[in-house]
Amino acid sequence: MVTAEFNPLTPEALADPYPMYRELLAHNPVSWNSTFQTWVFTRYEDVDAILTHQQTSADRRSGSNSFAEMQRKYIEEHPEDLFVRAPTMLTADPPEHTRLRRLVSKAFTPRAVENLRPRIQSIVDEILDDVAGDGEMDLVQTVGYPLPVIVIAEMLGVPTKDRAKFKEWSDDIVATLGGPFTPQDVLQAAEKARHALVEYLSGVIEERRKDPQDDLISGLIAAEDEGTALSTQEIYSTTILLLVAGNETTTHLIDNGMLALLKNPEQMQLLRDDPSLIKSAVEELLRFIGPVQATGRTFTEDAEIGGQALKARESTLVLLGAANHDPAKWGDNADKLDVTRNPVDHVGLGDGIHFCLGAPLARAEAQITISTLLERFPKLKLAVDEPEWGGTFIIRGVKSLPLTF
Numbered sequence: 327m328v329t330a331e332f333n334p335l336t337p338e339a340l341a342d343p344y345p346m347y348r349e350l351l352a353h354n355p356v357s358w359n360s361t362f363q364t365w366v367f368t369r370y371e372d373v374d375a376i377l378t379h380q381q382t383s384a385d386r387r388s389g390s391n392s393f394a395e396m397q398r399k400y401i402e403e404h405p406e407d408l409f410v411r412a413p414t415m416l417t418a419d420p421p422e423h424t425r426l427r428r429l430v431s432k433a434f435t436p437r438a439v440e441n442l443r444p445r446i447q448s449i450v451d452e453i454l455d456d457v458a459g460d461g462e463m464d465l466v467q468t469v470g471y472p473l474p475v476i477v478i479a480e481m482l483g484v485p486t487k488d489r490a491k492f493k494e495w496s497d498d499i500v501a502t503l504g505g506p507f508t509p510q511d512v513l514q515a516a517e518k519a520r521h522a523l524v525e526y527l528s529g530v531i532e533e534r535r536k537d538p539q540d541d542l543i544s545g546l547i548a549a550e551d552e553g554t555a556l557s558t559q560e561i562y563s564t565t566i567l568l569l570v571a572g573n574e575t576t577t578h579l580i581d582n583g584m585l586a587l588l589k590n591p592e593q594m595q596l597l598r599d600d601p602s603l604i605k606s607a608v609e610e611l612l613r614f615i616g617p618v619q620a621t622g623r624t625f626t627e628d629a630e631i632g633g634q635a636l637k638a639r640e641s642t643l644v645l646l647g648a649a650n651h652d653p654a655k656w657g658d659n660a661d662k663l664d665v666t667r668n669p670v671d672h673v674g675l676g677d678g679i680h681f682c683l684g685a686p687l688a689r690a691e692a693q694i695t696i697s698t699l700l701e702r703f704p705k706l707k708l709a710v711d712e713p714e715w716g717g718t719f720i721i722r723g724v725k726s727l728p729l730t731f
């Protein structure tokens with residue numbers, strides 16, 4: 327069977343990519359895509375092999391295709407663009423990646439996140455107290471959107487009064503994650519936002535250098551590893567990474583997750599009947615409807631994955647959303663939501679050395695929010711048949727989620 331080239335940018339695929347993934351998994355699990363100039367992988371086994379492969383680079387500029395070339399050119403022409411120039415751990419390779427991740431992990435520990443749970447709970451409670459009497463809300467605007475930025479801003483040590491600005495800058499930067507076809511005005515807005523953030527952060531960093539507090543920015547300044555602390559530039563780029571990587575993704579996990587539960591009332595009932603299923607349920611939501619649908623790697627040496635020979639410097643696009651629905655891994659009911667499944671090895675948070683550093687925080691926020699919504703609102707219902715999907719083909723989420731309760 328001849329299938330059309332993978333195109334994640336059609337309105338149908340943006341609204342629901344899963345039929346396209348099914349088609350690819352069944353008939354075209356590995357394909358060359360001439361538009362994106364990359365190999366596209368869908369099978370769980372292949373995707374996971376690439377994410378954990380040692381001969382790969384996460385640096386999107388290292389490839390031989392014209393998009394990588396464009397990025398290299400951009401950096402040459404914009405030496406002042408701090409964020410693009412400074413490597414973040416997300417796109418760095420060892421040993422640079424190892425150094426950055428180890429330093430940042432010191433300030434961003436799973437234990438610090440565990441200690442934050444009561445604070446996350448009280449933020450969620452306060453937000454829901456405000457709307458409890460209304461009988462209706464847009465979950466995106468009310469909870470999904472504000473919660474992650476409040477939490478990360480508090481962790482970083484950003485004053486409450488600056489949160490709205492922070493969120494705007496973060497959104498402008500996240501909007502460029504749609505791949506190589508991001509429109510020029512979106513790219514320009516992102517560049518402006520990065521400059522504004524760096525300028526703002528320079529003030530906060532200076533204050534913390536003089537007067538350290540119990541917050542992440544002070545932690546990043548203090549992080550030392552065999553005598554090599556983070557440079558000022560790395561503190562900027564890391565702070566921006568934490569902000570950008572953690573906001574929209576967590577918003578979408580909460581909103582997409584609640585949508586999936588509301589559309590599968592028997593699964594929602596299982597969770598209501600046994601709230602201890604919440605950890606398993608959030609893993610299943612990350613598998614079933616996770617917000618990060620794809621990521622990329624470039625091979626540094628010739629390799630063979632899933633029977634396909636790859637040349638050094640060729641790019642790969644790994645479809646996490648497809649791998650998370652691969653029947654070869656998840657069985658015939660791969661496309662069904664099952665909150666008892668506990669799919670701990672899904673790839674919704676990546677795998678290998680770049681596995682999501684913010685995973686404990688994302689999980690805590692989603693677990694607390696979803697549990698609290700179910701506990702407080704026994705009559706929670708969707709107020710629309712199908713909400714509108716926004717985001718990009720890489721980071722996917724609903725634009726709004728009107729609910730009644």
Ligand code: HEM
Pocket residue numbers: 384415416417427478567568569571572573575576579616617618621622673674675676677679680681682683684685687688
């Ligand atoms: C539901 C929410 C989230 C999802 C679905 C998610 C997903 C991911 C994925 C798939 C990766 C791997 C990317 C790759 O391999 O190319 C990743 C990496 C990362 N994430 Fe998350 N993330 C979430 C929330 C967060 C939060 C809350 C933070 C921090 C505040 C965060 C910080 C990071 C960082 C720093 C990396 C890079 C790690 C490295 O390169 O070593 N993420 N995330």
